[in-house]
Amino acid sequence: MSKTDKVAPGSPPPLKKKAYEKELRRLQAELVAMQQWVIARGERICILFEGRDAAGKGSAIARITQYLNPRHARVVALPAPTDREKSQWYFQRYVSHLPAAGEIVIFDRSWYNRAGVERVMGFCTDQQYHRFLQQAPAFERMLVDDGIRLVKYWFSVSDEEQEARFRSRAADPMRRWKLSPMDVESITRWEDYSRAKDAMFAATDLPGSRWVTVESEDKKRSRINVIHDLLGRVPWERVEPDPIEIPPRPAARDAAYERPDRSGLIYADDVAVALERGRETE
Template sequence: MDKDFAPAINDEPDLGSQIRQLQADIMDDLDEELELEMDDARLDALVGNENASATDISRRRYFSELLRLQGELVRLQDWVVHKKLKVVVLFEGRDSAGKGGAIKRITQRLNPRVCRVAALPAPSERERTQWYFQRYTAHLPAGGEMVLFDRSWYNRAGVERVMGFCSDAEYEEFFRSVVEFERMLIRSGIVLIKYWFSITDEEQNKRFLMRIHDPLKQWKLSPMDLESRRRWEDYTKAKETMFERTHHADSPWWVIEGDDKKSARLNCIAHLLDQIPYGDVPHDPVQLPPRVHNPDYIRHPVPDTMKVPRIY
């Protein structure tokens, strides 16, 4: 009989074995972040930037702070659910500025049913005929939810303006509407936070070169991304206009310096935690119930033809 499907026995694993297994599971969980960290180092090597980490935050401090902050995010998540809060966080910025990396670290330890990401594709023909904000409102949170927008309705103030995907009239109408739209969201009880990830011309050039030379990342480079590189100054002007017309006391923009990716992630998470007062939520102690054993129960072996080959 297959050892993985042997009959259940009443003897429970000893405490030392359980502790070792739990430690192994925790290390396996942490390896996910290590894999992402190794990927950053690999990309630096591709463009001859092996010493980039010399000026970055130290790896030990980065991991220590990231895990501490992610623990606080779990507490915040509990608070959001307990208080039925509705939280919306917008992530905007230039291509390759680090929005996706920050979003990954925020959501990494959270419940996807509580904290989800909205990354909308280009609008369909039908959506182009709708009220501009309509396709975004469908993704707004209910009570006890957080939604992170990986790009948002500010597409109209950025890429649509620079690339000519909207008319001058539509552009002006966006600015006439967006401040009141956001005030409506806030009056409805939504906590709205807006981040702009900022990187220098030189840093974006380096990150684009990484993607060009990396077969695992080339999919991230679209013709639109390449054109955005050419139109750096046009995007700068659009960003400045956007700040001037949509940075208001009810919902200000927060700028994150993104040239150092690790610091940018930590600064973003720390700031996000500061925007929502939260506390500990009382929980009943969790106790694992005893496993029910039936003497007539036998787990049947799985046929070899159904098993995935054990290559590793």
């Protein structure tokens, strides 16, 4: 069992909201600048997010992509494979989602499903599992050799904090969808997942495709830390954007134009006006 994965050493206190929001805003501006470099240079960035259930991967991805141009940044979260996909080479369905020039692709769980949930829950055979551990380094080496910048993050959270987050989700109708039956079962399989993670690191934490561990007892800290690490791991430079000139609106060229009657159109009710009235009465 991985002791470092179960208990975060010397867990710091939660990050203050004001300090967090200020630094997050600064880092997000840096991410936008980095994306401009990626687009201008035709770079290909592939980021993997793996880790314990409820470790904060999804919220970190949301903060990373919040202000990025969605035409050049994609999040890939694949569902369970179809019967046809199960008959393919394991890595095959992931290949089509890899980045093209000028793109950042973030995998919210990736091909490492085979080394984690599939291994622990018995969704793959021993032969398939061991074949994956042999092929994953070669597959990733091909990506890196072809010029793709591959970054792999592992989000680590203690068993106590994971359980607390599960209970919070179960009691919140807005977030209950995040809690799957397999998430719940992971509580009873903590040591199995620890052994699977240790074996995965031993086989795939290699030069050129190292794992970066993000301690996630405090989600605010983990978001700041992972964005800061990503900005330092990609050797980007500032690219001055082309100036954008907004032309003056020209005078109407067709004086005879008349807007058609709008009385038959359907409009959304202005329910927001009630909010303003309520504020005035407070």
